[in-house]
Amino acid sequence: GIQVEQSPPDLILQEGANSTLRCNFSDSVNNLQWFHQNPWGQLINLFYIPSGTKQNGRLSATTVATERYSLLYISSSQTTDSGVYFCAGVNYGGSQGNLIFGKGTKLSVKP
Amino acid sequence: DTAVSQTPKYLVTQMGNDKSIKCEQNLGHDTMYWYKQDSKKFLKIMFSYNNKELIINETVPNRFSPKSPDKAHLNLHINSLELGDSAVYFCASTGLSYNEQFFGPGTRLTVL
Numbered sequence: 403g404i405q406v407e408q409s410p411p412d413l414i415l416q417e418g419a420n421s422t423l424r425c426n427f428s429d430s431v432n433n434l435q436w437f438h439q440n441p442w443g444q445l446i447n448l449f450y451i452p453s454g455t456k457q458n459g460r461l462s463a464t465t466v467a468t469e470r471y472s473l474l475y476i477s478s479s480q481t482t483d484s485g486v487y488f489c490a491g492v493n494y495g496g497s498q499g500n501l502i503f504g505k506g507t508k509l510s511v512k513p
Numbered sequence: 514d515t516a517v518s519q520t521p522k523y524l525v526t527q528m529g530n531d532k533s534i535k536c537e538q539n540l541g542h543d544t545m546y547w548y549k550q551d552s553k554k555f556l557k558i559m560f561s562y563n564n565k566e567l568i569i570n571e572t573v574p575n576r577f578s579p580k581s582p583d584k585a586h587l588n589l590h591i592n593s594l595e596l597g598d599s600a601v602y603f604c605a606s607t608g609l610s611y612n613e614q615f616f617g618p619g620t621r622l623t624v625l
Contacts, residue, residue, distance in 0.1 A: 433612060433613075435613060435614065437616075439554070443601060443618075443619050443621070444618050444619065445603065445616040445619070447613065447615060447616075450612065450613035486554055488556065490556075490614075498546075498558065498561035498563075498568045499544060499561065499563075499607065500546055500548075500558040500561055501546075501548075501556075501558070501605075501614055502558075503555070503556040503557070505553075505554070505555060506554055
């Protein structure tokens with residue numbers, strides 16, 4: 403079936419630590435995106451990354467489409483990085499072009 | 514210069530009422546969506562609207578109806594609100610090739 407799976411579901415870090423979040427996706431999902439939902443509920447676009455590697459400051463992402471996974475790296479984490487990180491991909495099995503979301507990784511960064 | 518905007522941000526109402534949520538995008542996108550985020554933070558598609566074609570997720574009750582006066586707007590009207598409709602509703606948009614989607618700030622609906 404159409405699936406986007408994220409791990410770990412929860413992550414607690416000390417400020418300054420590094421982390422890697424993983425997203426596995428099924429064959430009918432593509433055009434991966436990573437979002438950060440901040441404590442105020444806003445969905446912030448982090449990366450649009452169908453394949454390859456992108457970097458933006460302390461964050462970077464890599465998608466290996468042939469192996470159906472994507473990774474989000476957070477380096478030197480800060481308390482403002484706390485929130486839920488979602489991976490989502492376009493469902494090419496349907497006709498809407500809608501995103502299929504994973505269940506998210508809840509990140510808590512402690513000072 | 515907000516890309517995707519929604520109003521209101523918060524909506525508190527009684528069971529049985531009818532309410533609307535407005536969405537506007539100034540990105541020139543052709544496709545707009547409504548997603549629902551439940552209490553467990555799970556995000557799921559409700560509707561997509563492209564070139565006047567509406568595609569409805571089969572699990573959405575017919576009390577929910579999207580209305581698009583033009584390409585830049587996709588409003589959500591909900592009739593006879595129920596307790597289970599309480600959630601955060603997100604509007605989103607994307608261009609022709611279904612590439613990157615951009616989301617509005619969300620509307621937190623609470624039905625009492």
